[in-house]
Amino acid sequence: MGHISTLGEIQLVPVDRLKRSARENLSTQVERQIRMSLLDGRFGPGDRISLSSLAATLGTSVTPVREALSRLAAEHAFELIPGQIARVPLFDPVRYRELCDIRVAVEGLAAERAALNATKRDLAKLERCLTTFLAASKANELRKTMSVGRDFRFGVYAASKMPALVRVIEGLWLQCAPSFRLFYAFSSRDETLEVNYQRLYDALAAKNPKDARECVERIVTSGAARLMA
Template sequence: MTTELTANRDAFSPDTASTRLHHALRVRMCEGDFTPGEVISIRRIAAQYGTSAMPAREAVRWLVTEGALEFSDSRKIIVPALNRERFHEVLYARKNLETEISRRAFANITDRDVDELKRIDERIDTAIDQADILRYMRGNYQFHFHIYRLSYSRVLLPLVEILWLQYGPSMRYICTRWGASSIADDHHREVTQALSRGDREAFCQAIAADIEQGMMLLS
């Protein structure tokens, strides 16, 4: 269980137990740490993070408003499953927004960042070789958001995060269903190679191609 907090936390948000828990849960959702249809227990989350029920309840309700969770009835909160059409829409929106946010991040990406992206990609390759879907999902999230956060966008980045909240659980289900072979041919190496060359257009095209791979799993 990761406790990493998103780097896009609003500087003006109060630093409370509920906001910290909300951001930690957001990362886990993006990384596919929850599965579609999973029932969310406020009591269990509070116990996992060592808080009372109130911050956990507030964090979960916040995720409901963001579309990451939903009420299946008056007493049960679940991770929603995206149908084929909605999942395709999420990927379409990701392709357009993430290509643009990558374009904005390009000038801020240093050689040190490229080296870090390569290290993350090596861990992803190891996860694929070992058919470790959860480690792959975590690495994929880290790879993409290492880039996106360098855009410093206060408009596009929150929108991309919302899309990943909806995308993460369903993508993990798809990867689990089809196996590691379905994700073996990602475009991360093309991304880092384009960055090393200083080729912005090839970099953005590689980002778009990586997202399109998810669409191919639905065809």
């Protein structure tokens, strides 16, 4: 059984700051922050969130929290269980393999298009992100490694200039990212991933779509193989 995740792990901002934005309602902003925490691997399979505790931390009612988690549950990122609790689904090897097979196809496509469409500004941002990732990985700063690694990957996918495709990838990551935390629970520095990220950046800079696709396919499949092993 997963633990009740502390609100410090989620790192939500205070509700008074949330209310400053007139463009989004409160539940949307709560959802966005929980979504980013999932993508960063801050939750593991079986971890649970207390709706009432989360609402108390935000200084709001349970309603916007429930609305946010209900939408994430519809994307199979959480399960709502009795007792005002949301739980990350337990690890299922068969489901994980299926999701990874899909990710190979769609993330490979995104990388391929990114190699064709990335601007100089995109590449400069990715280079900075890669430098930060490599430093964090070499220092075994696991939480930072996961967070910056996610930034790098989605920076690559955003450079594809295919926002609908990026949304599909994000939906897949919401379901897979908790398992990334399992990987880091049994591993430390991943030098192979460092090399593959560098090769991916080089492929984008060289505008080589074939190499970019192959790099991402290798990243997804090798990561899945190590986790399953």
